[in-house]
Amino acid sequence: MLKHIPAAILTAASLLSGAFAAERADVILLNGKVVTVDQRFTVAQGVAIRDERIIAVGKNADVLEHQGPGTKVIDLKRRTVIPGLIDNHAHFIRAPEHDELRFDGVISRKQALAMLAARVRAAKPGEWIVTLGGWSEDQFTDESRGFPLDELDRIAPDNPVVLQAIYIRSYLNSAALKAAGIDSTTPDPRGGKIEKDTLGKPTGVVSGGGGVAFVAARIPLPDKEQWVENVRKYVAGLNAMGITAWYDAGGRGVDERHYAAYRELASRSELNARAFWTTIRQPATPEQVDKVIAEIQQATPFQGNDWFDNIGWGESVYLPATTQLLRNDFVVKPEDMRQVQRVLHAVAESGMFLNAHVEMENAIDAYLDVMEAVNKVEPMKGLRWALSHVDQVTEAQLERMKRLGLYAGLHSRPLIQGVLMHTMHGDRAWDMPPFKRVQDSGIVWGLGSDATAVTPSNPFYTLSFAVTGRMIGGRRVNRQSVSREQALIAHTRSNAFFVFQENNLGSIAPGMYADLVVLDRDYLTVPAAQIKDIKPVMTMVGGRIVYPYK
Numbered sequence: 146m147l148k149h150i151p152a153a154i155l156t157a158a159s160l161l162s163g164a165f166a167a168e169r170a171d172v173i174l175l176n177g178k179v180v181t182v183d184q185r186f187t188v189a190q191g192v193a194i195r196d197e198r199i200i201a202v203g204k205n206a207d208v209l210e211h212q213g214p215g216t217k218v219i220d221l222k223r224r225t226v227i228p229g230l231i232d233n234h235a236h237f238i239r240a241p242e243h244d245e246l247r248f249d250g251v252i253s254r255k256q257a258l259a260m261l262a263a264r265v266r267a268a269k270p271g272e273w274i275v276t277l278g279g280w281s282e283d284q285f286t287d288e289s290r291g292f293p294l295d296e297l298d299r300i301a302p303d304n305p306v307v308l309q310a311i312y313i314r315s316y317l318n319s320a321a322l323k324a325a326g327i328d329s330t331t332p333d334p335r336g337g338k339i340e341k342d343t344l345g346k347p348t349g350v351v352s353g354g355g356g357v358a359f360v361a362a363r364i365p366l367p368d369k370e371q372w373v374e375n376v377r378k379y380v381a382g383l384n385a386m387g388i389t390a391w392y393d394a395g396g397r398g399v400d401e402r403h404y405a406a407y408r409e410l411a412s413r414s415e416l417n418a419r420a421f422w423t424t425i426r427q428p429a430t431p432e433q434v435d436k437v438i439a440e441i442q443q444a445t446p447f448q449g450n451d452w453f454d455n456i457g458w459g460e461s462v463y464l465p466a467t468t469q470l471l472r473n474d475f476v477v478k479p480e481d482m483r484q485v486q487r488v489l490h491a492v493a494e495s496g497m498f499l500n501a502h503v504e505m506e507n508a509i510d511a512y513l514d515v516m517e518a519v520n521k522v523e524p525m526k527g528l529r530w531a532l533s534h535v536d537q538v539t540e541a542q543l544e545r546m547k548r549l550g551l552y553a554g555l556h557s558r559p560l561i562q563g564v565l566m567h568t569m570h571g572d573r574a575w576d577m578p579p580f581k582r583v584q585d586s587g588i589v590w591g592l593g594s595d596a597t598a599v600t601p602s603n604p605f606y607t608l609s610f611a612v613t614g615r616m617i618g619g620r621r622v623n624r625q626s627v628s629r630e631q632a633l634i635a636h637t638r639s640n641a642f643f644v645f646q647e648n649n650l651g652s653i654a655p656g657m658y659a660d661l662v663v664l665d666r667d668y669l670t671v672p673a674a675q676i677k678d679i680k681p682v683m684t685m686v687g688g689r690i691v692y693p694y695k
């Protein structure tokens with residue numbers, strides 16, 4: 146009799162009326178402050194979980210109805226629980242190509258050096274020690290400067306060391322210069338500079354985006370088995386920070402091997418976070434656009450599962466029409482925007498999702514012009530297209546975005562770039578990105594990091610930045626703060642929508658996957674200055690306890 150009634154309705158009916166015997170839970174969380182981030186921002190006491198999903202949320206008594214002989218009951222001891230954090234823009238698929246030493250959130254240069262020394266002691270002879278961004282000299286409150294060659298040589302005489310600051314310069318020791326084949330005769334790479342002393346000898350500093358990429362490409366990659374192990378360890382690190390899912394934007398040097406390592410773990414059901422990614426191509430000429438359009442016409446997104454899936458196209462559209470956060474000289478060229486239009490038209494015609502990287506006001510206008518033109522022939526409203534970064538978006542532009550059904554992705558890049566942004570953009574940097582303006586516009590928007598090179602990865606740093614406007618190290622650089630509730634919604638429920646997972650992820654509610662994080666202190670009431678220091682004590686993904694990792 147009941148077989149034609151969808152399961153979701155049955156569950157809802159059983160919860161409301163108690164007419165059916167309660168479904169037995171595998172795990173029940175009790176006595177907590179469960180910040181559900183549902184549509185009414187309900188706060189509950191407990192959660193009941195069966196298999197991968199949540200079956201009940203409510204008072205202790207409500208969830209205990211689902212207790213059976215085999216149910217594991219966890220007493221939260223009044224701790225706060227939030228939905229698993231979803232980063233709406235990260236390069237975590239690229240990151241495990243190396244088992245990096247990370248300076249994320251380290252505010253003392255002395256401590257960074259001690260961390261390097263410890264890593265050298267633990268390293269095998271000749272093993273590379275690298276950190277590819279996520280920090281800047283400005284975050285050190287004791288001495289805000291980088292790492293000269295002789296200092297690195299003293300600490301690491303035999304191991305190649307590369308310490309990359311943001312995406313703007315790399316500090317190398319002598320062993321790294323030698324292993325990378327960089328000497329006085331090496332010409333500057335495109336878009337970069339190998340800095341040399343008066344005698345023409347490399348100083349150990351290689352600067353510029355092209356320079357950073359040049360150095361990174363010389364660091365050897367692991368074999369397949371080691372790579373998969375790197376991914377496992379890396380994802381455990383994300384879980385320890387409370388990250389359970391993200392949108393992955395690809396990035397420099399990413400190729401099939403990066404995806405294969407993740408796919409391997411996903412196929413063994415051993416991937417402990419959910420990665421939703423877009424195909425990235427960076428065409429730089431009209432001929433390369435021809436090839437990309439042929440690829441777009443063949444693309445078949447959404448062939449994966451809720452752990453690892455391609456969701457469409459992004460974030461690069463056309464390289465010559467791409468802005469950079471730390472430059473202020475972007476000129477919109479009609480011939481470049483024609484190529485952008487060709488790509489976007491093809492994506493819309495294929496009915497695919499698109500995420501486009503756009504930062505400066507003039508570029509946002511130019512992209513919106515193109516999107517409005519494309520929309521006239523290939524309506525895009527149901528495709529959930531997104532603009533990522535939008536650091537200089539205006540109210541008028543937000544209105545245009547809303548009319549097109551666009552989502553806005555905002556990022557915490559000033560955490561380590563804030564001082565540089567103020568140098569480059571002057572007082573305008575106080576409103577970059579304009580969290581409050583975007584929130585007040587009513588557009589659907591979400592928070593992310595853009596880690597791992599240009600931002601630290603910890604989502605509590607991102608939440609902290611949106612709420613306080615303060616960099617790592619404490620300096621205030623942004624005046625567009627939002628409330629902590631608004632920031633949390635933007636880092637959970639809104640981002641679930643962005644990755645087409647709003648029926649599975651983003652809030653703690655019956656029917657959703659049991660992706661949640663138990664915190665060491667209360668996000669909603671802790672002093673704002675402590676938001677960045679919040680640590681998960683337990684992270685669960687799809688009903689599995691993934692942190693602490695066993």
Ligand SMILES: [Zn+2]
Pocket residue numbers: 460502503533534
């Ligand atoms: Zn971007």
